[in-house]
Amino acid sequence: MSNSPNAPSSPKPRVRFAPSPTGFLHVGSARTFIFNWLYARRTGGTMILRLDDTDVERNTDASVNSIFDGLKWLGLGWDQEYKQSDRGALHRHMAQTIFDKGLAYRDFTPAHTGDSEKSGVQGTWLFNPGMRELSRQESDRRAATGEPFALRFRVPRDAGQLVRFTDAVYGEQIKSGADIEDFALLRSDGMPTYHLASCADDADLCITQIIRGQDHLSNTFKHVLIFEAAGYAPPQFAHLPLLVAPDGTKLSKRRHGPVVSVTTYRDAGFLPEAFINFLCLLGWSPKNDREHMSVQELIDAFSLEGINRANAVVNFKDPAPTPEEAFDPKAVWLNAEHIRALPVRDLSQKLLPLVRDAGFEISPERMLQIAPLIRERIKLLRDVLTAADFFFVDQLPPYDPAELIPQKGDAAMAKKVLAKAHAILPNVEFRHDPLDQALRAAAQELGLKAGQMFQPIRVAVCGRKNAPPLFETLEVLGKEKTLRRIEQALKKLT
RNA sequence: GGCGCUAUCGUCUAGGGGUUAGGACGGAAGAUUCUCAAUCUUCAAACCCGGGUUCGAUUCCCGGUAGCGCUACCA
Numbered sequence: 001m002s003n004s005p006n007a008p009s010s011p012k013p014r015v016r017f018a019p020s021p022t023g024f025l026h027v028g029s030a031r032t033f034i035f036n037w038l039y040a041r042r043t044g045g046t047m048i049l050r051l052d053d054t055d056v057e058r059n060t061d062a063s064v065n066s067i068f069d070g071l072k073w074l075g076l077g078w079d080q081e082y083k084q085s086d087r088g089a090l091h092r093h094m095a096q097t098i099f100d101k102g103l104a105y106r107d108f109t110p111a112h113t114g115d116s117e118k119s120g121v122q123g124t125w126l127f128n129p130g131m132r133e134l135s136r137q138e139s140d141r142r143a144a145t146g147e148p149f150a151l152r153f154r155v156p157r158d159a160g161q162l163v164r165f166t167d168a169v170y171g172e173q174i175k176s177g178a179d180i181e182d183f184a185l186l187r188s189d190g191m192p193t194y195h196l197a198s199c200a201d202d203a204d205l206c207i208t209q210i211i212r213g214q215d216h217l218s219n220t221f222k223h224v225l226i227f228e229a230a231g232y233a234p235p236q237f238a239h240l241p242l243l244v245a246p247d248g249t250k251l252s253k254r255r256h257g258p259v260v261s262v263t264t265y266r267d268a269g270f271l272p273e274a275f276i277n278f279l280c281l282l283g284w285s286p287k288n289d290r291e292h293m294s295v296q297e298l299i300d301a302f303s304l305e306g307i308n309r310a311n312a313v314v315n316f317k318d319p320a321p322t323p324e325e326a327f328d329p330k331a332v333w334l335n336a337e338h339i340r341a342l343p344v345r346d347l348s349q350k351l352l353p354l355v356r357d358a359g360f361e362i363s364p365e366r367m368l369q370i371a372p373l374i375r376e377r378i379k380l381l382r383d384v385l386t387a388a389d390f391f392f393v394d395q396l397p398p399y400d401p402a403e404l405i406p407q408k409g410d411a412a413m414a415k416k417v418l419a420k421a422h423a424i425l426p427n428v429e430f431r432h433d434p435l436d437q438a439l440r441a442a443a444q445e446l447g448l449k450a451g452q453m454f455q456p457i458r459v460a461v462c463g464r465k466n467a468p469p470l471f472e473t474l475e476v477l478g479k480e481k482t483l484r485r486i487e488q489a490l491k492k493l494t
Numbered sequence: 495g496g497c498g499c500u501a502u503c504g505u506c507u508a509g510g511g512g513u514u515a516g517g518a519c520g521g522a523a524g525a526u527u528c529u530c531a532a533u534c535u536u537c538a539a540a541c542c543c544g545g546g547u548u549c550g551a552u553u554c555c556c557g558g559u560a561g562c563g564c565u566a567c568c569a
Contacts, residue, residue, distance in 0.1 A: 020569045055568055111567050124496045124565070150567045170499070179497050179565090187567035194569045218498050218564040241500080241562095248561060278506095281518090285507055289517045308507080311562060315505045315519090330506060330519045340532080376532045387531095439528090454528040466530040 013045030013208045017078070018198065020052040021063035025070035026260045027314060028213060028243040028251055031279040035240060036211045037076045038280070038302040048205060049078040053085045054197045070262035074272050076295075082205070084197050091192035094200040094230050095151055095185050103229040104185055106139045106149040107131040111188060127152065127182035151186035153225060163221045168209075168238035168304040175221045183222050195219065199226040207235050211304075214239040214311075238304050241283040242311045251314065259316040259326050268323065269354070269381030270331070274338035278331040282312040292337045324380060336379040347371045351384045358385050360392040369476045373468040387468075391476065396463040396485060401492040403459045406452040413448070415493045417456045420446060422486045430479045435471040460489035 017033040019025065040047040049071070053059045071078075084091075098104045109128040132154060143149060161177040185196040192200070202210060217239045227234040245251055251260040258264040265275050277293055285308065286293070286301040293301065320326035339347060348364070348371040355362050374387040390396060404414040420442050428438040443453035454470050461482055467473060474482050 018569095022569070052569065058568070107567085109567095148567095152567090173498085175497070181565070184567045189567080191567085193567070198569085213563095214499070215563055216569090219569095221498095239499090244562075246505085250562080281506060283506090287508065289508070291506090291518055310500050312507090313505060328505080328519085333519055336532095374531090377530070436528095443528095449528090451528050458529065462529095464530095468530080470528060 011206070011208055013040060013043045014048065014206050015040050015045060015209050015211055016048035016050050016202070016205065016207050018050040018052045018201075018212075019067055020055060020058075020194075021060065021067060022055060022058040023063055024066035024253065025262045026251055026253070027262060027265075027279065028260075029067075030070060030074065030262050030275075031243060031282060032212055032240060033071065034074070034076065034276055034279055035284070035302075035307075037078070038299055039209060039211060039304070040079075041299045042302045045208070046080060047078045048080045048082065048207070050082045050201060050205070051084060052194065052198060053083060054091075054192055054194060056085075056191065066261075066263065070266075073262065073266045074276060076276075080205075082201070084201060087197075087201060087204075088192070090204055091197045091200045092186070092190070094203070094226075095192065095196055097231070098153070098185065098226070098229045099151060101229065102154070104151050104153050105132055105134065105182075106143060107152045107182075107184075108134075108142055108147055108149045111150070124179070125181055126155075126157075126178075132182060148188040150184045150188050152182040152184055153222070153229070155180045155182050155225065163224055165220060165224050165234060165237060167217070167220070168236055169241075169307045170214075170217060170239055170309060173217070173220070175218075180221055180225070185226075195222050195226060199223050199230070202235060203227060203230065203232045209236045209238060209304075211238045211240065214242050238307065240307060241309055243282060243314050244311045246313055246315055246318065248311075248313070256316070256318065259314075259320075265327070265331075268327070269383065270335050271338045271342070271350075271381070274335040275331070277338065278328070278334050281330070281334075282314065283308060292334060292341070324383075332379050339378060339381070340376055342375075344368065344371045344375065347375055350381055354381055354384060355388075355392060358392075362392060366391075366476075373472055373476065377468065390462045390467070396488070399459070399463045401489075403465060404456045404489055404493060406448075406455045409448075409452055411493055413452065414456045415490065416446060417448070417453055418460060418486050418490050418493070421453075421457050422483060422490065425479065425483060425486070430475050430482075432471045432475055435474055439470075456489070457486065461485045 015036040017029075017036050019029050037047050039045065051064065051067075095104065107128055109131060131152070155177050157177040157180075162174050163177060163180065164172070164174045166172055183195060184193045186192055220237055220239070224234045243251055245256050249255065253260055262275075266272075273295055276295060277298065280293070280298055280302075281291060284302075284306050287306060290297075290301070315328040315330070317325050324332065342350075345368065348368045351371060352362070352364060352367045355367065370388050370391050374384060377387050378384055404418070405411055406413060406417065421439070424438055424442055428434050439453060439457070440450055443450050446453065455465065458467055458470050458473075459465055461473065461477060
C-alpha cells in the first residue's frame with residue numbers, strides 16, 4: 001500500500017477533524033485541525049469537520065460556539081460538515097451488522113456506577129462475567145422482555161490473536177487481543193459510544209487518513225477491530241504527539257487557565273497565521289531549520305514524515321507576571337515576525353478595530369500613518385494601545401517631569417531645548433527631512449549633542465522616553481499638537 | 495496493577511555508528527541608529543541511567559528510571 005498522494009491507485013485523501021463539544025476549543029485540538037487541513041491541502045484532498053456529539057450529557061452549545069469561533073478565527077475553512085447526532089441510524093446499523101455476525105453480544109449487567117476503582121488497581125478488566133457466553137436464545141429472550149443492555153464487542157482472544165496496524169507516525173503497532181477489554185458499542189439507552197460512532201462515520205465518510213491525538217493510539221486497536229468486523233478496511237492512522245503544559249501534564253483549562261484556549265490568543269492580538277505557524281512547530285518540523293512560515297509555505301512543506309513522537313511542551317508561564325508573558329515566548333516572537341512581514345496597509349486594517357474598541361476616534365488614514373511607526377515595536381496587535389497611545393489621546397497622561405531632562409543635563413538644559421524647539425518649529429515644514437535638519441541645526445546652535453536635543457522633545461510629545469523615531473512621530477502628530485505639548489512640558493519645568 | 499508510547503540545550507527541534515552534536519526562541523555581552531524596537535556579531539546552554547553489539551555509541555539492541563496515554567454504557 002502506498003502513502004504517496006500521487007500514486008494512481010490511492011483514492012483522493014479525505015481527512016476529518018472530529019471534536020466533541022464538551023469544552024472550548026483548545027490549542028491541541030486546533031493543532032489537530034491544522035495538521036488535517038494541511039494534509040488535505042497538500043494532497044488535494046477533502047477536509048471534513050465532524051462534531052462528535054454522542055455524549056448528550058456533556059455537550060453544550062457554548063462549546064459548539066467556542067469551536068466555531070476558534071476555527072473561524074484560524075480562517076482555514078473546511079469542505080464538508082457533519083454532526084454525529086444526525087447519524088444515529090448509521091451507527092446503529094453498523095452495530096447491528098457486527099451483532100449479526102456474532103462479533104458483539106448483549107451485556108445485561110447494570111452500568112458501572114462507582115468511579116472509585118476506575119484505574120483498576122485490581123488488574124485488567126476484560127468483560128463482565130456470564131455475558132460473553134450467554135446463548136443467543138437467552139440473550140434474545142431477555143432483550144424481548146425489555147431488559148436494558150449494552151452491546152459489547154466480542155474481542156477475539158483465542159490462541160494469542162493479535163491486532164495490528166501501521167501508524168504513519170509511530171510505526172508498526174501490535175497488541176494482543178488478551179489485553180483488550182470487551183468495549184461497549186452501544187449504551188443501554190441505545191446511544192452509540194464514541195468508538196462505534198467514530199468508526200461508523202469514518203467508514204461511511206470514506207475517511208482515508210485519521211490524523212488525531214496520540215491519546216487515541218491505544219484506542220486504535222479497538223477501532224481496527226470495529227472496521228474489520230463491519231467489513232471495512234481500516235484507514236491509515238497518524239497519531240500526533242500530545243501538547244502538554246510546562247509541568248508535563250495534559251493541557252487543561254481548569255489547571256492551566258485561559259492560555260490553553262484558542263480564543264485567548266485571538267483576543268490577545270495574535271495573528272492567526274502566526275498562531276498556526278507556532279502550532280505547526282510543536283511536534284512537526286520541516287527539517288530545514290525554517291521557522292517563520294506562511295500558511296502556503298506550511299502547505300508546501302507539510303508531510304506526515306515530519307511529525308515526531310515525543311510530547312511537546314507549550315511553554316507558557318503558569319502564574320504570569322504580565323499578560324504578555326503568559327504566552328510561549330516563541331509564539332510571541334513568531335507573532336512579531338508575522339506582524340513585521342505584514343504590509344502596512346494590512347496591519348493598519350487589523351489595528352484599527354482594536355484602537356476603536358478601546359474608545360479612540362481614529363480614521364483609517366491616520367492609522368495608516370501610524371502603523372509603520374510601530375510595526376517593528378509591537379509583538380501582539382494589542383500592543384498598539386501602549387505603543388501608539390500618544391497619537392490617540394488629546395491630552396497626554398501625567399508623566400514625571402524629570403524624564404524631560406536629557407543625558408548629562410539638567411532641568412535648565414531641558415528648558416533651553418524645549419524653548420528653542422518651540423521657537424523654531426512653527427516655521428518648519430512638518431516632514432521628516434526638514435524636521436531633521438532644523439532640529440540638528442538647533443542642537444548645534446545650543447552646543448548640544450543630537451540626543452540631548454531630541455530626548456526632551458520626545459518626552460514632551462510622547463510622555464515617555466521610549467518611542468518611535470522622533471521626526472516621523474512629529475510628522476504624524478502634526479505641528480499644532482507638537483507645539484502644544486512642548487508648551488505643557490515647559491510649564492512642568494518651572 | 496495491566497497494556498502501550500516517549501526520552502538531544504530551560505523550551506521547540508535538526509542530526510545520526512566516528513560531527514567542534516546544528517538551528518530557533520529565551521538569556522548574557524557587544525556593534526549600530528536620536529531613545530526604544532528592529533538588525534548584526536559573539537557567548538553560555540543538551541544527547542536520562544546501566545548493560546550489551548561494535549575498533550568505535552548520543553545514534554542499534556536489552557534492562558532500568560521518569561513522563562505521558564489507554565485501561566468507562568467519556569470522547
